[in-house]
Amino acid sequence: MMKFICSLVLLTTAALADTQADIEYAKVGDVSLKLDLHRPQGGNPPLIVYVHGGGWRGGSKKDVPIGKLLDQGYAIASVDYRLSTQAVFPAQVHDIKAAIRFLRANAGVFHINATKIGILGSSAGGHLAALVGVSNGSPELEGKVGEHLDQSSDVQVIVSFFGASNLETILSQSTPRGLEMRIPALKLLLGDTPEQKPELAKLASPVAHLDKKDPPLLLIHGDADPQMPPPQSQELAKAYEALGLPVTLIVMPGSKHGGKEFYDDERTAIVAKFLDKVLR
Numbered sequence: 001m002m003k004f005i006c007s008l009v010l011l012t013t014a015a016l017a018d019t020q021a022d023i024e025y026a027k028v029g030d031v032s033l034k035l036d037l038h039r040p041q042g043g044n045p046p047l048i049v050y051v052h053g054g055g056w057r058g059g060s061k062k063d064v065p066i067g068k069l070l071d072q073g074y075a076i077a078s079v080d081y082r083l084s085t086q087a088v089f090p091a092q093v094h095d096i097k098a099a100i101r102f103l104r105a106n107a108g109v110f111h112i113n114a115t116k117i118g119i120l121g122s123s124a125g126g127h128l129a130a131l132v133g134v135s136n137g138s139p140e141l142e143g144k145v146g147e148h149l150d151q152s153s154d155v156q157v158i159v160s161f162f163g164a165s166n167l168e169t170i171l172s173q174s175t176p177r178g179l180e181m182r183i184p185a186l187k188l189l190l191g192d193t194p195e196q197k198p199e200l201a202k203l204a205s206p207v208a209h210l211d212k213k214d215p216p217l218l219l220i221h222g223d224a225d226p227q228m229p230p231p232q233s234q235e236l237a238k239a240y241e242a243l244g245l246p247v248t249l250i251v252m253p254g255s256k257h258g259g260k261e262f263y264d265d266e267r268t269a270i271v272a273k274f275l276d277k278v279l280r
């Protein structure tokens with residue numbers, strides 16, 4: 001049963017959005033998986049699924065730094081998923097794909113256009129967004145979460161803010177500070193280090209799933225990021241280019257891991273223009 005609360009919220013933007021909060025999109029055992037749907041007022045807007053960061057072990061759907069895209073006429077579904085403290089990979093991807101199927105099945109109920117869907121994520125969420133986007137139809141990553149297995153979990157465009165792309169190389173690219181954070185986080189996500197879980201690390205790496213059918217990709221990464229190695233975005237961009245796929249990599253000089261500059265008016269305009277090419 002769908003349950004939601006209608007309200008008006010302000011999401012780091014000047015535009016008021018109609019918000020339906022705590023919509024249950026699936027259950028796994030006793031765990032209720034929920035999303036918040038933010039819609040610009042009026043119309044039947046195109047849909048973006050937003051995946052929050054937090055090292056795969058933290059964060060919340062309440063954190064929606066891309067709220068300015070509401071001003072550009074996009075609906076945003078901010079999704080919670082099982083964290084690595086609750087379940088090891090690939091549970092996180094199974095959940096996000098279930099949310100996409102749910103939204104497609106109920107597009108008429110929520111007055112959204114879900115024929116084409118964009119997926120965006122930040123940090124760990126950027127990694128998961130990219131992985132969901134390039135693994136369309138992968139049996140191992142599709143999962144069987146939710147009640148709408150007849151629906152497609154495909155997305156048509158991807159935006160990753162400072163996300164991982166290759167868990168087999170990430171530790172060798174990391175700074176000492178990055179290793180302090182990344183090793184414990186990966187142990188929780190995979191059940192051990194990538195060296196000890198090589199097959200799972202590969203399954204969790206977007207670069208390992210690329211083919212010529214993958215959707216357009218926008219990568220945004222700070223060149224001074226001490227937590228997520230900038231070569232992770234460079235590696236995915238090069239792999240996209242090698243297949244002749246549409247990809248844009250924006251490197252932000254001096255920027256670290258997140259910050260307001262990633263979601264300011266200039267970056268929002270770039271992201272909106274990129275999304276418009278596919279979703280409009």
